[in-house]
Amino acid sequence: MTFVKSARVIREVDPIMKSLNETYVQGATDFLDYNLMTEKVKYSIYILFIAFVFLFLWTPYLNRLNQDIWRTKGMLNMIPLRMMSRNENLKAAFSSNNIILAVK
Numbered sequence: 001m002t003f004v005k006s007a008r009v010i011r012e013v014d015p016i017m018k019s020l021n022e023t024y025v026q027g028a029t030d031f032l033d034y035n036l037m038t039e040k041v042k043y044s045i046y047i048l049f050i051a052f053v054f055l056f057l058w059t060p061y062l063n064r065l066n067q068d069i070w071r072t073k074g075m076l077n078m079i080p081l082r083m084m085s086r087n088e089n090l091k092a093a094f095s096s097n098n099i100i101l102a103v104k
Contacts, residue, residue, distance in 0.1 A: 084090045 079090070084094065
């Protein structure tokens with residue numbers, strides 16, 4: 001008698017459990033798909049931000065830095081070595097690696 005009741009209960013509960021299990025699997029799949037889409041959007045925005053920074057900030061900065069380096073090298077080449085060896089201030093500035101402060 002108990003086994004008959006158990007079988008009847010299982011027969012009644014089995015479709016409900018299958019339905020709940022399908023709902024759970026579908027909900028988990030939807031959640032993972034939504035999170036994957038969100039991560040893709042975040043990554044795309046990050047890539048666009050990095051491209052923007054590179055093109056509009058980093059490249060002009062490097063160009064200005066390159067110009068400043070060439071300008072400094074040109075100024076340093078204008079100073080004759082004889083003059084550097086005679087002038088104690090210039091000699092001290094070059095030996096202390098503090099030429100930018102000495103030029104100002």
